[in-house]
Amino acid sequence: MQMRIKDVVVLIVVLFLACKGVAQVETAILLPEKKDSIASRYLDRKQEILIHLPGSYAKSGLNYPVIVYLDGQDQGLKNLLISNLDRLMYGREIPEAIVIGIPHHHGRGDLSIESASEDTTPFMKFVTTELISFLDQNYRTLDFRTFIGHSLGGQFLAYSMTRYPDVFNAVIAISPALNYPDTESWYKRKTLTALEHFAQGKRHNHLYFCVGDAGFQDAGFKTGAEELAAILTNANNSGLYWKFDVLPGFTHGSSPAAGIPMGLIQVFKYWPFLETRSYEILVKNQGSPLKEVLEQEARIKDIYGVDIPLPRSVYWQFGKYELGKGNYDNAVKFFEKNMALDKNGSTPRSLMGDALAKMGKKEAAKKYYQEAINLLKEGESRKELEEKIKQLDGN
Template identity: 25%
Template sequence: MKKTALLLLLFLISINISAQVTYEEFSSDKLGETRKLKIQLPRNYDDNELKVYPVVIVLDGDYLFEPVAGNVDYFSYWEDMPESIVVGVMQGGTRYDDCDYDDDNGLPADKGADFFEFLGLELLPYIDQNYRTAKFVIGVGHDFTANFLNYYLFKDPPLFNGYIILSPDLAPQQTGRLADRIPAIESQLFYYLATGTDDIKGLMEGTEALNAALKPIEAKNFNYYYDNFEMGTHYSLVGRGIPNALEKIFAVFRPISKQEYKDVLMKLETPISDYLIEKYQTIEDLFGLTNPIRVNDYIATATASEKKKQWESLKSIAEMATREYPETVLGPYYMGRYYEEVGEPKKAMRTFQGAFDKEEVDFITIDMMLDRADNIKSEFGY
């Protein structure tokens, strides 16, 4: 098990090298000092000057940056999450002061109050001004810094769209305040909470109590996830929690999987083409990204439409694919299939034949399309 974990860590570090990591010093008026930042840009950041990216702010950047940045690079490489800008805030000798709160009311105090304003009023505006950012921001923290991230839920709207809260060292009254505050938040909120069975006892108990308070909340905008890792220690749970959190937060972004095909598409009573459109509209609404529909998702929804005999849905998918990938056989193939099934073989034959000079996609080859055209010609005597 240890050997497997070591190999995974080495792999994440190796792929992280491919991304662009820079080091900056940020002069903060709020803190009255300079803070060091680690910033990882997506691999192809310089290739498309119009593309924007979500932002992941990592507190405790001294040790949390690499596991977060490695997972972000890995997940985005396989399109399981969007490419993102990762910003690590170095806090090696200052984390306790940065996260300071009043023992009586549990709210940021002294240096903690300054750090609260530093993140919201200085750091994020700086990232927005100097990098191409989408309007979706995640915060990541561990114990003291995890507790501190919760304070931003009380801004209106909250500073972050997503919270990855790993074994929080909760301030007094924090649990009750969060349970009261979250149902009133109108924007979409993603909240991931984790502990482990071998976590520090007090932190584990506090996290379990917070989970008990948040789990019953029924708010349409509140997307809540919780893990209590078997044999997870205060430190090992971090390595298990980060990929789980990213996977859950960006679930809708992922290409349509075999499971989604089986459990969702094949059980739809509504047009499958509508599901495809809504999936990408949700991606745009949540993450501020206008990505083209993936070829994989066209094939998955078109195949499901064929199996469920939703021919009008297949036609809509073919039309969208033709607009988005006009140089490929994708749209013509499914449009030809539509014509075949609705009793217009001549149109089907001509559609298949007309794609002879286009690029092949996945299993859809030129030879296959020409064979379908020849079969129609032979059967109907055209």
């Protein structure tokens, strides 16, 4: 079983890299990177940040969850992470999000918790106050943030979650440096002790951590990760969503190739509306789509603390299904949700017009048909929609 897991992960990574050029053209969800900086009084410097917005950002008007990754100066790690994010968003396995990278051009000393003399470091203060304030003021953000870090970055994030759980809602710690040899006099087990206390609380946070088993460093870090897994198991905290994976055949350096996609899927595993369930509803006519979608939306709010909309395709496909079944009231509810997610989309307004026309609400139907016409791009045919308006005028 372990070899099968490794083989699957390696295949995924190879496909990402081999298809990178194609994927960016055909399936890109994230817009190209742009750079900005924040004048930080805690760091006493300008801190660069890297920003990827989702492609739907400009037209949706929605607020988005935030994903922050450390070590943005590492081009290889960044490329791997962005490719994974883009593919998982395209496949609707995780929601579209605002992605923020933090480069560490001044060294990675900012990330060390175990050697820090204070419980709250300057970099932690920068993230929890200046970075979050900048993002909330300049972008449409949701109060659900996922942080991704490797090695020292994993140590920093795991500890920071215990100090600021309302900021570090979800943490993906890849091969985190949770323990060191007893010969290191500065090692005080701060991170594991903080996590031990944190696990006794009733916070609704998400934690994924993993470690390889094939490298020299992994032999040490695996001990710390296994100790943390034992702590969380014994705490039996139903409010903490966590998972630990050992990555067979991976080393400390290669572990992000597996840990990034596995961590993202784990954090957002409760968000998607399962494709298998969609098939059962749409093809086998099993269940009530509106009831199940409302239940899924409520589940998302309970687990993540915010309303993270389902993909537009969910509302569109179930709206058309209900329209075909003659359940026009339900179809209208789905198309309303679809329009809210796509403020400049012609298709959901055209479908809304179809539903209202079936209900005999001619003027309302004509209004949506006209909105759909106005939103059509240059060169797209208006003939079908104009004919529908004429038919309503003639009846």
